[in-house]
Amino acid sequence: xxRLRQLGRFFMRLLRELSDEGAYRRHLLRHGRNHSKREWQHxxxxxxxxxxxxxxxx
Amino acid sequence: MKKIxxxxxxxxxxxxxxxxxxxLAVDRDEPVNSIWLVIAAVCIYLIGFRFxxxxxxxxxxxxNDQRATPAERLRNGHDxxxxxxxxxxxxxxxxxxxxxxxxxxxxxxQFGYLPGTLWIVIGAVLGGAVQDFIILFCxxxxxGKSLGQMARxxxxxxxxxxxxxxxxxxxxxxLAVVALVVVNALKGSPWGTFTTAATMPIAVFMGLYLRxxxxxxVLECSVLGFLLLMASIFGGEWVANSPVLGPVFTxxxxxxxxxxxxxxxxxxxxPVWLLLAPRDYxxxxxxxxxxxxxxxxxxxxRPDLELPALTRFTDGNGPIFAGKIFPFCFxxxxxxxxxxxxxxxxxxxxxxxxxxxxxARPVGYGSMLIESFVAIMAMIAACVLQPGVFFAVNSPAGVxxxxxxxxxxxxxxxxxxxxxxxxxxxxxxxxxxxxxxRTGGAPSLALGMAHIFVKSGGGQALLGFWYHFAIxxxxxxxxxxxxxxxxxxRFMLQDLLGHVYxxxxxxxxMPGVIxxxxxxxxxxxxxxxxxxxDPLGGINSLWPLFGIANQxxxxxxxxxxxxxxxxxxxxxxxxxxxxxxxxxLVICFTAGWQKIFSPHPRVxxxxxxxxxxxxxxxxxxxxxxxxxxxxxIFNNRLDAVVCGIFLVLVTTILIDSIKLWAxxxxxxxxxxxxxxxxxxxxxxxxxx
Numbered sequence: 001x002x003r004l005r006q007l008g009r010f011f012m013r014l015l016r017e018l019s020d021e022g023a024y025r026r027h028l029l030r031h032g033r034n035h036s037k038r039e040w041q042h043x044x045x046x047x048x049x050x051x052x053x054x055x056x057x058x
Numbered sequence: 059m060k061k062i063x064x065x066x067x068x069x070x071x072x073x074x075x076x077x078x079x080x081x082l083a084v085d086r087d088e089p090v091n092s093i094w095l096v097i098a099a100v101c102i103y104l105i106g107f108r109f110x111x112x113x114x115x116x117x118x119x120x121x122n123d124q125r126a127t128p129a130e131r132l133r134n135g136h137d138x139x140x141x142x143x144x145x146x147x148x149x150x151x152x153x154x155x156x157x158x159x160x161x162x163x164x165x166x167x168q169f170g171y172l173p174g175t176l177w178i179v180i181g182a183v184l185g186g187a188v189q190d191f192i193i194l195f196c197x198x199x200x201x202g203k204s205l206g207q208m209a210r211x212x213x214x215x216x217x218x219x220x221x222x223x224x225x226x227x228x229x230x231x232x233l234a235v236v237a238l239v240v241v242n243a244l245k246g247s248p249w250g251t252f253t254t255a256a257t258m259p260i261a262v263f264m265g266l267y268l269r270x271x272x273x274x275x276v277l278e279c280s281v282l283g284f285l286l287l288m289a290s291i292f293g294g295e296w297v298a299n300s301p302v303l304g305p306v307f308t309x310x311x312x313x314x315x316x317x318x319x320x321x322x323x324x325x326x327x328x329p330v331w332l333l334l335a336p337r338d339y340x341x342x343x344x345x346x347x348x349x350x351x352x353x354x355x356x357x358x359x360r361p362d363l364e365l366p367a368l369t370r371f372t373d374g375n376g377p378i379f380a381g382k383i384f385p386f387c388f389x390x391x392x393x394x395x396x397x398x399x400x401x402x403x404x405x406x407x408x409x410x411x412x413x414x415x416x417x418a419r420p421v422g423y424g425s426m427l428i429e430s431f432v433a434i435m436a437m438i439a440a441c442v443l444q445p446g447v448f449f450a451v452n453s454p455a456g457v458x459x460x461x462x463x464x465x466x467x468x469x470x471x472x473x474x475x476x477x478x479x480x481x482x483x484x485x486x487x488x489x490x491x492x493x494x495x496r497t498g499g500a501p502s503l504a505l506g507m508a509h510i511f512v513k514s515g516g517g518q519a520l521l522g523f524w525y526h527f528a529i530x531x532x533x534x535x536x537x538x539x540x541x542x543x544x545x546x547x548r549f550m551l552q553d554l555l556g557h558v559y560x561x562x563x564x565x566x567x568m569p570g571v572i573x574x575x576x577x578x579x580x581x582x583x584x585x586x587x588x589x590x591x592d593p594l595g596g597i598n599s600l601w602p603l604f605g606i607a608n609q610x611x612x613x614x615x616x617x618x619x620x621x622x623x624x625x626x627x628x629x630x631x632x633x634x635x636x637x638x639x640x641x642x643l644v645i646c647f648t649a650g651w652q653k654i655f656s657p658h659p660r661v662x663x664x665x666x667x668x669x670x671x672x673x674x675x676x677x678x679x680x681x682x683x684x685x686x687x688x689x690x691i692f693n694n695r696l697d698a699v700v701c702g703i704f705l706v707l708v709t710t711i712l713i714d715s716i717k718l719w720a721x722x723x724x725x726x727x728x729x730x731x732x733x734x735x736x737x738x739x740x741x742x743x744x745x746x
Contacts, residue, residue: 014148017141018342019276030135040273041331047136048330049565052338053549054406055225056542057399058158058232058392058608 023047068108075101082172082367089362092438095171096356099179099434103427106183111191111423118623118631119195121415126739128201129411138202140413142746143420150408151425152342154190154400155349157236157500157536158393158608159433164440164499164506165601166390167448168376170368171441173387175434181388181395182430185638189612190400191422192619192635197405198412199733205405205615211732212621213715220711221614225402226550227703228607230578232399233322233543234585235600236536241314241590242498242597243533248307249298249489249526251314254533255307256290257337258321264336276339283340287534291526295489308491311590318540319583325541326548326575334541341538348507348531352435355510365441365448370472377453377469378497379598380660381652385645389605394433396638398611400426413746414739439506440499446476447484447493451502454595455495462494489522497595504528547578588693591686594660599697606650606701610708613642617715624722625729632719643712650705654698663698667691 016022027043028035078098082090115121132138141149166174197203203211206225210218244250264283272278297303309317325333374382379390393399404422412418440448449469450458458465462478469476485493488508493501508524516524549565551574556563562570589596616639623631656662659669670691673679679687721727 010142010144013142014145015277015343017145017149018152018346019280019339021274021276022145023136023139024274026135026139035274037270037273041269044269044331044335048335050137052330052334052542052545055229055399055402055546056156056539057154057403058156058236058397058539058604 020047020051068105071101071104075105082175086367089364090171090367091360091362092356092442093360095175095363095434095438099175099431102179102183103431106187107424107427110183111187111419114188114191114423114634115416115419118627118634119192119415119418121195121418123414123416124739125415126737126741127198127412127415128409128734129413130739130741131734131737132201132410137407138410140741140746141411143413143417146408146411146413146417147421147425148346149411150403150421151428152346153403153407154393154397154425155345155429155432156393156399156539157239157532158397158399159429160436160503160532161236161239161499162391162394162601162605163433163437164503165378165452165597166387167365167437167440168369168371168378168452169383169387170366170372171363171437172367173372173383174391174437177388177391178394178430178433178437181391181638182426182433185612185641186394186396186400186430187423187426188634188638189396189398189615189619190404190426191418192623193401193615194404194409194412194418194422195415196619196622197409198415198418201734202410203405205401205618208405208622209614209618209711212618212625213711213718216714217614217617217711220707220714222550224607224611224614224704224707226547227700227707228398228604228611229543229547230581231585231600231604231607231700233540233547233582234589235597235604236539237315237318237322237582237586238589238596238600239498239500240533240536241311241318241586242496242595243500243504243529244309244314245311245496246308246492247298247490247529248304249294249522250529250533251307251309252297252303253287253290253294253526253530254537255317256293257287257340257530257534257537258333260286260290261333261337261340264340265332268336269331279336280339280343283336284343287340287344287530291523291530294526295522298489312587315583315586315590318537319579319586321537322540322544322583323575323579326544326578327571330545334538334545337534337538337541341535344531345535348528349432349435352439352507352510353431355507355514356435356438359510359513361438361442361510361513363438363441364443365445369445374658374661377449377457378595379601380658381602381649385649385652386602388641388645389602389609389649391433392605392608392612394430394436396609396612396642398608398613398615401612401615413741436503439503439510442506442509443502444476445474446470447481447505448502449474450476450481451493451496451505452499453495454497454593454598456593456595458495462492465494487518487521488525490525495595497597499597500529500532504532544575544578544582547581548574551578588689588696591689592693593690598660599663599694602649602653603697603701606646606653607704609642609646610704613639613646613708614711616642617711621715621718621722622731624719625731629723643708646708647705650701653701663694663701667694667698670694 078094129140206221209221372383458468466478507528511524561567589600616635620635659666
């Protein structure tokens with residue numbers, strides 16, 4: 001049961017990383033800010049612009 | 059005791075792999091069960107990972123967990139962030155896995171299942187995974203530098219510029235060929251077209267939802283997006299059967315190509331949060347989910363492989379693409395065995411996330427083995443179809459005949475019996491008007507996947523749903539590559555043009571954005587239209603061109619890797635990268651030469667142009683077709699020039715590299731490694 005919970009936690013962490021939610025959480029922590037609509041939009045401006053400057057694989 | 063047990067276990071794994079491989083190679087009289095293929099592949103991957111990657115990690119790279127990685131030293135909470143190794147593994151795998159490992163093996167199945175399977179497994183263990191692992195290591199030791207930067211620093215200026223030009227050219231061909239796969243899959247298919255078209259408003263809805271209604275709730279929004287996608291598949295069936303909407307969504311190849319081109323332009327020019335990013339989230343989750351489902355489905359169903367181990371088309375007269383098994387099998391399957399594009403990912407985001415040097419082994423080497431296994435699953439999905447059905451779906455009208463009766467007669471005469479009624483029934487079962495001439499690999503892969511999913515549960519009634527689910531899945535992430543690729547191409551072009559006229563380099567200047575987006579879209583759009591109009595189906599000319607380009611990019615990456623290995627150890631370990639490099643050069647240059655100069659019109663671009671010119675001169679072409687034939691002649695010559703440019707670019711970097719290697723090995727050149735300094739890691743395991 002413990003293993004299953006660990007697997008579930010890992011899976012959720014992976015999903016958060018793939019969905020940029022992890023990166024957003026780190027952004028808030030780093031800048032000591034709280035989540036808000038404006039903050040999310042600010043994060044997207046920088047993070048997504050940089051993310052989609054890189055090639056995607058075939 | 060533990061050591062002896064361990065050795066016995068690895069001996070058993072080796073014996074099981076050898077036994078299954080021998081079974082696959084020897085058994086020729088009856089269909090082989092796919093589980094043999096799965097076990098053989100998994101055993102070889104396990105041995106490759108346990109021994110070969112461990113040898114490279116310990117002896118060649120001397121990975122050291124005491125050495126701080128760029129993620130730790132340059133930590134900024136943004137790009138550089140020490141991350142759990144399995145999270146990086148998932149992230150890296152999601153980045154490298156595209157349509158290549160699904161489409162390539164499906165097309166190469168025309169030679170039978172054995173050649174492609176052997177190349178996928180051996181190529182990945184000795185070539186692809188080695189390339190990904192070493193480039194990841196090199197980038198990690200150089201503060202996460204890109205392949206182009208490393209080429210410039212380790213080989214020289216020529217290497218850097220060549221790498222940049224090659225990437226730009228490859229991207230143009232890549233975007234055209236993957237767009238062609240989508241167009242051919244959706245041509246005349248209202249159900250598929252509606253479902254794929256629906257992904258765009260769904261993505262825009264997700265973008266607005268994330269921006270204004272529930273900012274930051276990406277997972278929640280993706281679940282909503284996925285539910286809407288499922289609804290669109292059911293809606294697609296209704297649209298296809300509607301007398302009003304059905305014809306609206308029944309589009310020709312040219313109309314679909316125009317839609318894809320307009321979409322590429324909009325996705326490149328619109329704000330990234332509105333369309334590109336939400337589509338990417340959705341595509342990533344669907345991709346990982348479907349790969350997992352397919353793996354479970356194959357293990358559960360254990361289908362028989364209906365295609366033979368080797369077909370008669372090893373002689374070069376294959377209907378899907380022309381050319382002999384050597385070199386074309388190795389060009390057709392790039393991703394899944396060895397893919398140059400991976401080197402861009404391994405020197406992109408991933409090295410900036412690695413927390414400990416030892417993590418590079420499962421991430422770099424391990425992820426490639428999983429991608430290779432995805433290619434094996436695609437091969438299985440393609441080979442579970444009856445051979446006659448497989449060739450009827452994948453062969454162009456120009457090869458098998460323009461009517462269903464002519465096509466089945468030709469395919470049956472090859473020894474793969476199929477009837478027009480059988481094809482009609484299958485098309486009806488999956489909700490399509492016809493399944494003939496669906497070149498590009500996507501429809502036959504979707505059929506194979508649908509068969510596996512149906513046998514896993516749900517029954518035959520769901521065949522249409524699963525077929526369109528698979529088509530939607532393929533189209534979804536191919537379109538994500540198109541929009542992201544167009545955008546990256548736009549940035550590259552803006553960087554370049556910014557030197558000529560400064561405002562063009564500014565990403566916030568709208569006229570510049572529109573102009574460069576249009577230029578990139580027109581470049582790949584030209585090749586896409588060329589593929590759609592090609593009577594041989596387009597795949598015959600464009601897929602090998604893409605395969606050659608991708609493998610040549612791998613050759614460039616291996617040149618960089620060899621240079622670094624020589625600087626680290628002299629000639630001692632250079633065989634690790636030189637062996638796959640030599641193989642890639644042999645297959646790419648042979649294939650490139652044949653694509654340009656082969657006297658056979660279906661293989662050689664120039665021979666096809668000459669044949670068409672001769673027909674034109676002899677007056678054998680009807681007046682209405684003259685302009686079309688002239689365009690075909692021009693396109694064949696253009697393809698020959700593009701192929702020639704690829705070969706010249708790689709020859710340039712190869713000569714530059716060999717001169718450098720000779721200088722280094724003879725002691726005439728200073729062996730100067732450009733690594734980041736050693737700093738002791740203070741990162742604790744519990745911090746990651």
